[in-house]
Amino acid sequence: MNLVGELVLARNQVLQFTTSSSDNGFLATTQRLNLITTELQESVMKTRMQPISNVWSKLPRVVRDLSQSLGKKIRVEMDGKDTELDKTVLEAIKDPLTHIVRNACDHGIETPEIRAQRGKPAEGVLALRAFHEGGQVIIQISDDGGGIDIERVKRKAVSSGMITQEQASRMSEREASMLIFAAGLTTATVVTNVSGRGVGMDVVRSNIEKTGGQVDLQNRGLEGLTIRIKIPLTLAIIPALVVVTGEERFAIPQVSLLELVRLEREAARKGIEMIEGSPVYRLRGALLPLVYLDGELGLAQRAKGEEAVNIVVLQADDRHFGLVVDRICDTEEIVVKPLGKLLKGLTAFAGATIMGDGKVALILDVMGLAQRAHVISETRERASGAASAATSASESAKRRLLLFSVGGGQRMAAALEEAARLEEFAADQIESSGQQRVVQYRDEILPLISLAEHFGYEEADAPGRGLSVVVVREGERSYGLVVERILDIVEQELKVQRRSQRAGLLGTAVIGGKVTDLLDTAAVVKRFANACETHAV
């Protein structure tokens, strides 16, 4: 592997000479050398790739043994067994993965008795999923157990002196649940030989971060817990964008790169605005915080506003920011080399590489840089799981949105593909079943969910008037969402500005020039369905 890395570097160096040579024979040979190297690199990479099932195959047994000794019933489901990962990465995540699974069995999934009390099937489900997303491999471990008891985690953290009472009370749910990754915290009241010794999740996290990955979790309360592990596809050779700032070259991994924006002199002066001294740029209507790389790294700063401004739009976690650099060069395959022990503490760099001319260039750690520049901060409320999942899928693509109003002109939007049909029902078509308003619709009884009611707006419909209904399908069933009026269908890029904590809302975006709430259809329907079930019980 290292040899291939060397070869790629040597190839890059040879390619540098081709620009200054006019010897045709030489050019043709280097062209071939280039192709062969690329192919060799690809095939070596391929041989190193192994399916994740190599690691997963041991897990069912772990779970079975554990569930027997704990007196629980747990079923393991696996999806995406064939997802391939680099051998070294696979090796590195084996232990963390086993640990997470053991944790889920021990703390997550409840005993059959408790599950029965909570109205869950006696058998718990542990679902493992692996898939590719944007050049990264995502491994998701979800259980349908008791989730994390946020209050208990906070109490534990306070009593062990990790945080103060005041900090605890200010913490968001998400931050609090991230506390389980802190060292020395255990929430299990009983120390078993399985877990509960307070060493664990912190080790899991550091092991995964060592491979360049990230861990994230989504606490769904009593519905369970999902842990997401993000792992860069290959570690050794990555495509990167090379930029220059203050005489120094830096490489930016392409995974984090979204787009490049160049502002000519006039546009730069107008386009970059300041909010309390922090520069921002309006990128298609959304505010993009800017970070000057030279300033951030303490390099000699160029006089601003003299020349064109180059902005590299980057993604860190689910946030975007713009990195201002002096010059943008080219993309290149780079070989990631670790920094020595002395420089390990520098979070702004992910490593170093050797460029075509033999000089060393630093690889920027986008995440670390963003944190350093406070473009993203840990303390800030991060997006809730549902919102980030929904937006990451849509963030860069144009989406067709259905615009409607709810309860007295409140503008809302939902993804058009979620709507199966738009219907108008006359007043006399509406019947009721128990408390529930329903209509007969295509040989089905369609329950009607009033969005105005759901969000606590005044229901504006006058008796006797017909209803505008958006029919959505969720699984096998259809539901009718009652809206005040269907306004429009628009196609535009969806930039969620403010993520909402409110149940049933994904967030807020500017659609058609006006502030509009984004409906989380699935959540609304789910809540409705749950409410029905509890009525039924």
Add this chain to the structure above:
Amino acid sequence: MSTSRQFCTFYLDRALFGVEVHRVQEVLRDQEMTAVPLAPEVVRGLINLRGQIVTAIDLRRRLDRGPRESSGRSMNVVLRTEGGAVSLLVDEIGDVVEVDDAILERPPENLRGVARGLISKVAKLENELLLLLDADKVLLVPTKA
């Protein structure tokens, strides 16, 4: 009977320093260097040593000595460490000298400053003193808060 050890010597600010020869991987002439922003001050940069990236430490800064007056090029003394190779930048390279344990002495009490912690022994050579550095301590760079 006394034993003797070999030391690789070099000059820094006109003083003669030495490290044990088995710690030294190689000695290089001035290399092209890439500065590392935000790094501790003593880290001068990174060099490309045949495809390996090596951190270079400015020994003058490490020993709290002022910058070099003449703009002569510095030499790299590349040391082997557990965490890969590290290079020390020195003014001029000396010889490999054989030092008999009998002429070693603890650093005198009036030696002060950072150097005190870094110099393990002083060898009394015929015409000058050789200050023996504790390589591990030299490489233990205090990280900036």
